[in-house]
């Protein structure tokens with residue numbers, strides 16, 4: 367911790383940056399890939415027929431390992447945006463993205479800030495001289511979620527590299543000096559867009575375009591290379607702008623810190639800017655990812671969030687919170703925002719569950735569906751043991767659950783919900799989504815009534831178990847929800863007064879205690895141990911609770 371200021375010049379030693387995860391252990395030289403820039407040597411670049419390029423694991427990778435640590439190639443920092451929070455006042459350099467306390471301001475626009483004079487000069491030479499005046503004029507009307515600004519930066523970066531779009535033959539994927547060919551080659555939704563969308567994008571980027579045409583020598587720069595007339599040139603640049611806009615939309619990384627210590631809140635919305643990282647942009651999306659992006663001071667890092675088997679594709683979730691939604695809602699989002707239909711294994715699994723939703727009563731592990739037998743009878747069929755079975759029991763139980771559901775819709779009584787859960791436990795797998803829905807309702811009911819702490823714990827834990835099974839243990843929104851859940855339970859007055867527990871309740875509390883310990887370990891994935899400030903008081907209360915439970919158990923043992 368003490369030396370992070372030395373690692374990141376410009377960061378004052380007095381700043382309270384120890385409250386955020388500026389910590390970064392870089393990949394050792396021996397662990398770096400020889401052919402993929404910024405990636406670990408356990409990754410390989412492959413091509414799939416349906417999703418373009420992908421990164422896969424060359425060998426089994428443990429949990430919490432660094433897979434990629436990348437310095438962004440193009441950055442767009444939201445002007446005047448503090449990257450850590452009100453109290454800590456760290457800003458980002460507009461050229462390299464480093465978190466800084468002290469900075470140089472461009473005295474042309476008075477908007478862009480830089481960590482060093484060399485960053486300022488570099489920015490001015492490569493792109494800032496083209497955007498400086500436009501920024502002054504348009505800054506205050508600039509929409510944060512609009513990608514036109516980062517698209518403009520990408521284009522200016524391309525121009526500074528003379529729009530050379532040919533990657534080196536047989537060379538490393540990515541190049542310190544010039545990553546433009548790799549940005550240019552990123553998969554986009556360019557071809558999928560309809561004309562009205564293209565027009566809309568052109569319109570929103572037009573002011574930059576007009577400005578470039580009228581106020582800068584940007585086109586002269588291009589003219590040197592291209593022997594075409596001005597009209598063609600404008601069309602060419604317009605097309606490039608749309609392409610870059612689409613690439614920015616699909617390939618950007620939102621610059622934000624998982625600011626766990628401040629009220630456990632995430633600055634999910636907006637972030638502090640966007641970064642284009644060509645290697646990270648090779649990662650495809652999954653609604654149940656095996657890796658996550660973490661933003662450090664000036665690196666964007668991808669870490670594995672569970673064990674990844676050899677040959678498995680490395681995936682991240684493009685929109686974190688969306689994984690908690692149903693498959694149809696998620697598809698609407700990926701289609702509307704990213705313009706592709708998600709074909710990840712989790713969506714396929716959920717679709718498969720929709721076709722074969724039942725637990726096979728014969729093998730108890732397979733998924734079964736309702737089919738028509740040769741005799742014209744409706745029977746169940748299991749995809750695992752490949753046997754059919756009479757569907758009567760499932761149909762009967764389902765009928766009871768439906769009646770309970772209808773009654774519940776009138777009474778809102780917990781007893782009816784509990785009965786539905788009992789029925790669903792017979793018909794569906796214990797990690798199934800119908801059960802998740804009922805547990806969620808049961809949890810919310812008990813949570814709001816606040817009278818039965820053991821039930822709150824029980825249904826909360828069941829909920830998280832299903833979410834983790836379907837998504838991923840260290841998935842940040844789940845972790846955050848868990849931290850909130852634990853804090854709430856520990857803070858419940860009735861929880862601390864718990865006594866006279868039966869065996870089942872003791873087991874529930876013991877699992878809860880174990881989970882709190884696990885959460886500390888999981889949080890350390892994002893924060894160093896001594897930064898989990900929430901932990902000591904929770905630990906104390908959990909410890910007391912644990913002792914009480916253990917004492918009770920010892921009592922039982924003594925009696926036995």
Ligand SMILES: C[S@@+](CC[C@H](N)C(=O)[O-])C[C@H]1O[C@@H](n2cnc3c(N)ncnc32)[C@H](O)[C@@H]1O
Pocket residue numbers: 416417418419420551552553554555616617646647648649650651652704705706707708709710
């Ligand atoms: C950031 S790029 C990922 C790398 C990309 N495959 C490439 O070759 O550059 C995003 C694009 O990959 C494709 N893609 C990523 N995840 C996908 C998924 N789960 N299902 C379908 N297509 C996906 C989409 O075409 C999307 O626009």
